[in-house]
Amino acid sequence: MALLELRNITRRFGDFVAVDDVSLSIEAGEFFTLLGPSGCGKTTLLRMIAGFDLPDAGQILLDGKDVAHTPPEKRPIHTVFQSYALFPHMTVSQNVAFPLKMAGKGPEDISRLVREALNDVHLGEKANHFPHELSGGQKQRVALARGLVNRPRLLLLDEPLGALDAKLREEMQLELIELQKEVGVTFVFVTHSQAEALALSHRIAVMNRGRVEQMDEPSKIYGFPRNRFVADFIGNINMYEAEVKEAAAGQLRLQVAGMGEVSAPSAEGAGTGGQGAFAIRPEQIRIASREETSPLKNHFPGKVHDFLYTGDVTTYIVDLDAGAQIEALLPNSAPGRAKFFEVGDRVAVEWRHDAGVFLGD
Amino acid sequence: MTSRADAARAHGLTRWLVSTPPFVFLLLFFAIPSLIMVVASFRFPGEFGGLAPLVPTRPGEEAGLTAENYEVFFGDWVYFQIFLKSFGVAGITTLICLVMAYPVAMLIARSPKRHRDLMVLLVILPFASNFLVRVYAWMIILGPMDLLFSRFAVLLSMVYVHLPFMILPLYTNLEKHDPALLDAAQDLGANGWERFWRVTFPLSLPGIFSGSALVFIPVLGMFAIPEILGGKDDWLVGNMIKESFLGTRDWPFGSMLSIMLTLCVLGVAAMAAWLAARGVKRA
Amino acid sequence: MRRLALVIEVVAIAILFASVFAGAARYPLMGGATALLAGAAFLGWRSPRRSMPGFWLWYLSLLVYAFLYLPLAIVVVFSFNNSKLNAEWVGFTLDWYHRLMGNADMLQAAGNSVLIALTAAAMATILGTMAGIAIHRYKSRVLPGMVFTPVAMPEILLGVSLLVFFLNTAKPALASVGVEFDLGLATVIIAHITFCIGFVAIIVRARLAGMDESIFEAARDLGASPWQTFRLVTLPLILPGVIAGALMAFTLSIDDFVITFFTSGLGTKTLPLEIYTMIKTAVTPEVNAVSTLLMLLTLAMIVIAGRVAPEVLRGKE
Numbered sequence: 001m002a003l004l005e006l007r008n009i010t011r012r013f014g015d016f017v018a019v020d021d022v023s024l025s026i027e028a029g030e031f032f033t034l035l036g037p038s039g040c041g042k043t044t045l046l047r048m049i050a051g052f053d054l055p056d057a058g059q060i061l062l063d064g065k066d067v068a069h070t071p072p073e074k075r076p077i078h079t080v081f082q083s084y085a086l087f088p089h090m091t092v093s094q095n096v097a098f099p100l101k102m103a104g105k106g107p108e109d110i111s112r113l114v115r116e117a118l119n120d121v122h123l124g125e126k127a128n129h130f131p132h133e134l135s136g137g138q139k140q141r142v143a144l145a146r147g148l149v150n151r152p153r154l155l156l157l158d159e160p161l162g163a164l165d166a167k168l169r170e171e172m173q174l175e176l177i178e179l180q181k182e183v184g185v186t187f188v189f190v191t192h193s194q195a196e197a198l199a200l201s202h203r204i205a206v207m208n209r210g211r212v213e214q215m216d217e218p219s220k221i222y223g224f225p226r227n228r229f230v231a232d233f234i235g236n237i238n239m240y241e242a243e244v245k246e247a248a249a250g251q252l253r254l255q256v257a258g259m260g261e262v263s264a265p266s267a268e269g270a271g272t273g274g275q276g277a278f279a280i281r282p283e284q285i286r287i288a289s290r291e292e293t294s295p296l297k298n299h300f301p302g303k304v305h306d307f308l309y310t311g312d313v314t315t316y317i318v319d320l321d322a323g324a325q326i327e328a329l330l331p332n333s334a335p336g337r338a339k340f341f342e343v344g345d346r347v348a349v350e351w352r353h354d355a356g357v358f359l360g361d
Numbered sequence: 362m363t364s365r366a367d368a369a370r371a372h373g374l375t376r377w378l379v380s381t382p383p384f385v386f387l388l389l390f391f392a393i394p395s396l397i398m399v400v401a402s403f404r405f406p407g408e409f410g411g412l413a414p415l416v417p418t419r420p421g422e423e424a425g426l427t428a429e430n431y432e433v434f435f436g437d438w439v440y441f442q443i444f445l446k447s448f449g450v451a452g453i454t455t456l457i458c459l460v461m462a463y464p465v466a467m468l469i470a471r472s473p474k475r476h477r478d479l480m481v482l483l484v485i486l487p488f489a490s491n492f493l494v495r496v497y498a499w500m501i502i503l504g505p506m507d508l509l510f511s512r513f514a515v516l517l518s519m520v521y522v523h524l525p526f527m528i529l530p531l532y533t534n535l536e537k538h539d540p541a542l543l544d545a546a547q548d549l550g551a552n553g554w555e556r557f558w559r560v561t562f563p564l565s566l567p568g569i570f571s572g573s574a575l576v577f578i579p580v581l582g583m584f585a586i587p588e589i590l591g592g593k594d595d596w597l598v599g600n601m602i603k604e605s606f607l608g609t610r611d612w613p614f615g616s617m618l619s620i621m622l623t624l625c626v627l628g629v630a631a632m633a634a635w636l637a638a639r640g641v642k643r644a
Numbered sequence: 645m646r647r648l649a650l651v652i653e654v655v656a657i658a659i660l661f662a663s664v665f666a667g668a669a670r671y672p673l674m675g676g677a678t679a680l681l682a683g684a685a686f687l688g689w690r691s692p693r694r695s696m697p698g699f700w701l702w703y704l705s706l707l708v709y710a711f712l713y714l715p716l717a718i719v720v721v722f723s724f725n726n727s728k729l730n731a732e733w734v735g736f737t738l739d740w741y742h743r744l745m746g747n748a749d750m751l752q753a754a755g756n757s758v759l760i761a762l763t764a765a766a767m768a769t770i771l772g773t774m775a776g777i778a779i780h781r782y783k784s785r786v787l788p789g790m791v792f793t794p795v796a797m798p799e800i801l802l803g804v805s806l807l808v809f810f811l812n813t814a815k816p817a818l819a820s821v822g823v824e825f826d827l828g829l830a831t832v833i834i835a836h837i838t839f840c841i842g843f844v845a846i847i848v849r850a851r852l853a854g855m856d857e858s859i860f861e862a863a864r865d866l867g868a869s870p871w872q873t874f875r876l877v878t879l880p881l882i883l884p885g886v887i888a889g890a891l892m893a894f895t896l897s898i899d900d901f902v903i904t905f906f907t908s909g910l911g912t913k914t915l916p917l918e919i920y921t922m923i924k925t926a927v928t929p930e931v932n933a934v935s936t937l938l939m940l941l942t943l944a945m946i947v948i949a950g951r952v953a954p955e956v957l958r959g960k961e
């Protein structure tokens with residue numbers, strides 16, 4: 001049985017539908033992420049799970065029991081708020097002890113559990129400090145310790161890394177993964193950063209305008225996006241209008257605007273004449289000088305328009321002879337790397353016939 | 362969904378518990394007395410002062426409602442003049458307070474953070490002294506100089522008593538100004554005066570309006586200062602009201618004057634709010 | 645150079661202060677002080693700007709601060725003056741303070757003032773805190789109007805309407821059920837509570853507005869019932885505001901003149917009313933003495949309030 005199950009959850013604010021018939025289930029012990037742009041409904045969903053909002057329709061089942069009638073303080077679910085929400089008039093220890101006190105634990109248990117929790121987040125020496133004396137990253141950890149100390153069934157995290165600078169954010173991401181593994185509590189994480197979601201999660205639910213567009217493991221979401229939104233939102237991708245010329249066994253022959261004929265792996269429900277988009281990741285594309293011959297079917301000539309050198313990789317923007325513009329990503333220190341291209345060089349781009357996806361409309 | 366209704370009901374109960382006591386108290390001792398005064402302004406004065414009953418208790422007694430108080434007011438130029446004088450005094454007081462408050466507010470806003478609280482405290486402390494004491498102080502100073510019981514004394518005292526009310530809102534506003542704006546103005550060629558007039562002053566308008574309202578409105582209702590420091594000539598609306606209630610004991614007339622004063626105050630407050638909103642849009 | 649100008653200004657102000665006590669020498673001293681002020685201004689104008697760019701702000705502000713404080717200082721100094729007239733400094737004496745202590749009327753008035761202030765402040769704090777919380781959390785539409793209007797209106801209006809209410813409505817109504825009622829301590833206390841509620845509510849609400857809302861949600865999220873949340877989180881956090889509000893209410897009540905004037909009736913005297921009577925009838929430096937003591941008291945209250953909740957010092961809108 002899934003730990004948390006959402007069935008047909010809908011929430012409206014007047015005419016605006018914030019959450020539109022969302023169903024999903026979360027397994028115990030997993031790091032689950034709700035990912036989407038602002039306004040997609042992920043925070044609203046989180047608040048309903050925590051109990052601060054009630055759905056207009058649908059059920060929320062925790063361990064199989066409907067918790068809609070349970071107020072937040074009675075749900076075994078804790079939240080790490082975006083602003084951390086540490087109690088300014090209590091020390092770090094007192095903050096972390098708070099849920100234990102509410103649960104009625106005795107003083108020895110409390111001091112032991114608080115100490116362990118602070119050690120888990122490497123903040124043992126700050127036990128008697130007040131929140132205003134801590135840095136952003138430290139406050140974050142106190143919020144985590146406080147949310148985990150009495151091992152709730154579920155820990156909800158509402159964009160907790162949003163206020164941190166880039167380097168600190170990366171460090172905290174690693175720590176979060178470690179922490180979740182160690183403690184074993186199920187995390188439900190909300191973020192608008194797709195890179196963060198890919199890095200941290202066991203499974204991701206990509207949301208847009210109140211609906212779940214795709215729910216899967218990160219690699220599947222990245223490699224096999226199910227529609228235009230997911231393809232565009234996750235990572236970088238090249239996308240072009242396409243029409244199915246022929247749908248044979250395992251293969252599609254597409255007519256792609258500005259490019260020509262492209263071979264792509266077959267997609268669900270794509271039949272001859274179907275309209276949609278062809279999408280391919282920049283790192284799946286190979287660039288070679290025009291003269292080289294190639295066995296690959298998807299092979300198009302063009303000219304280098306511009307490139308972006310970022311130390312570890314270079315992104316080449318190529319104007320195809322047929323009209324479209326395509327981005328290709330090449331690592332700068334791959335062994336056997338043919339050459340570095342300049343603006344204006346005549347090149348050819350190519351990719352395998354099973355790379356890329358067709359997204360039917 | 363029932364649970365939403367449950368949650369709303371529990372929420373509503375707390376709301377009732379918290380809101381009701383102050384509400385009831387103020388209803389009883391503020392709202393209702395105000396309404397009674399409105400009605401009182403339409404009644405006859407009692408035989409021995411106060412209010413005449415609504416229903417005659419003796420034959421031939423004046424009772425019931427009448428508009429005669431308002432008729433007297435609008436009929437005689439004298440009352441309008443006193444209102445005008447009060448507005449005048451309030452206006453001049455406000456202006457002088459503004460001119461005096463601005464340098465202080467600016468100084469505090471530009472001082473280093475750690476000094477500011479102290480400087481603000483120094484502004485508030487005189488306010489902590491009793492209002493009458495502050496008036497009495499000027500009696501001592503002006504007495505030997507023969508300046509007592511004059512318009513000058515009244516104005517001086519009015520300014521003195523209300524100055525902190527202008528300084529504080531002005532300071533609160535000025536403190537929020539972004540110093541980079543002045544740097545930008547200077548960078549683009551504005552000199553000291555231009556920077557003040559074109560950047561600081563317009564941005565401070567909301568503060569000016571709040572402060573002005575906090576000075577203008579109390580001055581309108583003042584009676585103690587004109588009474589203690591002014592001559593017979595310097596009577597303002599407040600004096601007339603006081604005289605009606607405690608002197609001639611013509612309560613309906615006093616109530617009518619109070620209603621007229623209330624309307625003026627509401628008018629000024631509404632205008633200040635409108636100006637403040639407009640100033641914000643412009644800035 | 646500009647600093648020198650400011651020093652000259654301060655000296656001029658000191659001379660101006662002293663001139664009040666100088667009797668016949670008053671006018672020459674004032675003349676001299678004015679000349680020095682002009683000189684300081686001239687010096688500041690002529691000196692290079694670099695030496696102190698904020699000169700004019702300081703020059704003008706010092707004058708305004710002096711304007712605020714000198715009159716009060718004069719009251720205090722004359723309270724130690726060995727002369728019945730507040731005209732010229734004769735000699736130091738504590739006579740007036742002694743007479744104050746023996747003045748039965750004054751002592752009773754002082755007692756009344758304190759009693760009224762304590763009662764009114766306590767009730768106003770409770771009701772005002774509730775009002776502040778209600779206004780902040782429940783976005784009510786009627787309550788803010790009723791709470792804040794008494795603060796914004798000229799005091800005379802509140803005083804007069806309560807006078808009419810007490811004598812014309814409450815008195816007969818209570819008389820009809822056999823309760824004798826007249827203006828006195830109770831009516832003054834009620835009147836004070838009415839206008840103090842608004843001040844406390846403003847302070848408490850300002851304090852709530854400055855806090856991170858998610859803290860209260862966090863408390864419930866971590867298992868606290870609404871009552872526990874209020875007791876363990878809300879109350880401690882607004883407490884400084886509540887205390888400051890209580891101190892403000894106490895100060896306002898002790899100092900109040902206008903409202904007390906209309907609602908006290910004939911028998912009840914408070915300190916400000918006593919001062920008023922003395923000013924209008926027989927002015928002796930006893931007034932100075934009682935004023936000085938009153939000033940010290942309210943000064944202490946405000947300093948403590950400012951320490952406890954700095955928001956009191958800001959945004960009195």
